[in-house]
Amino acid sequence: MxxxxxxxxxxxxxxxxxxxxxxxxxxxxxxxxxxxxxxxxxxxxxxxxxxxxxxxxxxxxxxxxxxxxxxxxxxxxxxxxxxxxxxxxxxxxxxxxxxxxxxxxxxxxxxxxxxxxxxxxxxxxxxxxxxxxxxxxxxxxxxxxxxxxxxxxxxxxxxxxxxxxxxxxxxxxxxMMTRINLVVNNQTDAALAGGTVALENVPTRAYVYPRINQEALPDDAYTSEGFSDSFTSIASEASQEFYYYIAPNICSGEDHATKVTVTSGDKTWSVTLGTSAPDEADRIYTLYANNYYTFTLNLK
Missing domain, CATH: 2.60.40.2580 (Immunoglobulin-like)
Structure with missing residues (x-):
């Protein structure tokens, strides 16, 4: 990879x-x-x-x-x-x-x-x-x-x-931006009602010039404000899509990786995003400029 x-x-x-x-x-x-x-x-x-x-x-x-x-x-x-x-x-x-x-x-x-x-x-x-x-x-x-x-x-x-x-x-x-296409699949036995989709570690500062081996973003490149969506209902076996534009997340490890948390009622699902798959060794958490990423979250 x-x-x-x-x-x-x-x-x-x-x-x-x-x-x-x-x-x-x-x-x-x-x-x-x-x-x-x-x-x-x-x-x-x-x-x-x-x-x-x-x-x-x-x-x-x-x-x-x-x-x-x-x-x-x-x-x-x-x-x-x-x-x-x-x-x-x-x-x-x-x-x-x-x-x-x-x-x-x-x-x-x-x-x-x-x-x-x-x-x-x-x-x-x-x-x-x-x-x-x-x-x-x-x-x-x-x-x-x-x-x-x-x-x-x-x-x-x-x-x-x-x-x-x-x-x-x-x-x-x-x-100079990254687009995230997030597909939330409800694979539970009941509808999800009154839920939220929240992103953490969202960068709002981007490198102007594209080059290899850019330094990891400093702490102040990430927004401290909440970055979330809400949904009224996702039926069982149905899905809903969400779209986000963020600055490319140039990070060296999981601590600053972009994370998604879906909450509905007393249930919570979380996933850490990255360019490579979660089960890959030495996973790459950076999200690059001029890319659009599709992440599918199967909620069970």
Whole structure:
């Protein structure tokens, strides 16, 4: 399982690299350091998961809507070019499924240009160097409301020589969230009435930049508030589905793993979530970004 996960993360990064790193012409000495206009061509890294798209699908016109874009340019030494840290808000209240947009950069060699989407905050203070940016955590909104999924925080990047003159920079965006599809099956002999579904260890801070071997989330990345749903009744042999968007839970062990507790009357069922199955040795409790996980709870 670990090998499969490592291969998947590497594949995601290689896809990003394949799109984000391009062989480009060298900027002329006369243009280096000057503002130039470029156009970004944006794509979306496919979400990885299981077969529940039919009940609550990832729709491009819903989950890929863009309301605002931060553009950060780092030079070849990894230093942020503050003069070109720009915030591009959408006009009006509605989002747009953006495939390309224009931006202003600085002509430079070996630049890394990062895009951070849907922060809804024009006042973010960004780190002044690329290594610190890679370790940065961003506040995101955990939710059990599917109507809020159109403000999905996303990130992407491009690497190469910025020359301007109509240059098109291709970048893939990756969702900075994890979706949990929870299926509660009532396999008892009676209906469950007046119950609750509660999640513990719900992170609300996410790493902006996707990379392998990220540090485990700090304690303050988890919400201290209750995160739960209620249901009126689940008949015997029936099921009910619940959906949650949370920040990816990058954790090193079970203590910070996301847990689900279902309560009905005097009965309680609990399960600890993770990428690998509960009976696997060296279980992986991390829930990764840009993934949707389906967990089925059979209540007996």
């Amino acid at each position: 670990k090998d499969k996960l490592t291969k998947y993360i590497l594949l995601c990064l290689l896809v990003c690299i394949g799109t984000g790193c391009e062989q480009t012409e060298m900027p002329s000495n006369a243009n280096i350091g000057k503002e130039v206009n470029v156009r970004f061509s944006l794509g979306m890294l496919p979400a990885e998961g299981t077969d529940t798209r039919a009940s609550a699908p990832h729709l491009p016109e819903v989950e890929n809507l863009i309301y605002d874009i931060w553009v950060l340019q780092f030079n070849e030494n990894g230093i942020l070019l503050d003069t070109e840290t720009k915030y591009y808000p959408r006009e009006g209240e509605s989002g747009l499924y953006v495939e390309d947009f224009e931006a202003t950069l600085i002509a430079a060699q070996n630049s890394t240009v990062c895009l951070v989407v849907n922060t809804d905050d024009p006042t973010i203070s960004w780190p002044n160097n690329f290594p610190a940016f890679q370790r940065m955590l961003l506040d995101v909104q955990a939710s059990n409301d599917l109507s809020l999924r159109d403000r999905m925080p996303m990130c992407g990047y491009w690497q190469g020589n910025v020359t301007g003159d109509g240059q098109v920079l291709s970048a893939l965006l990756c969702r």
